[in-house]
Amino acid sequence: MAYGNKVKFHYDVPVYIKQMLADTAKKLNMTATELLSKTIEEEYIRVKSLQESKQD
Numbered sequence: 655m656a657y658g659n660k661v662k663f664h665y666d667v668p669v670y671i672k673q674m675l676a677d678t679a680k681k682l683n684m685t686a687t688e689l690l691s692k693t694i695e696e697e698y699i700r701v702k703s704l705q706e707s708k709q710d
Contacts, residue, residue, distance in 0.1 A: 672686070679689040 675686040675690055679686040682689065684692075
């Protein structure tokens, strides 16, 4: 769930997804929450640009 600009893991996120996020984030020297937030933001930007290109 979102808390300000932070994302907290919801209880129904599978454990293996949390572990994958934690492992990948550690390799990138960031927290899992930061990685998840960054991924969501990048996906949002990608989808918005796709929608805008379809409207043109």
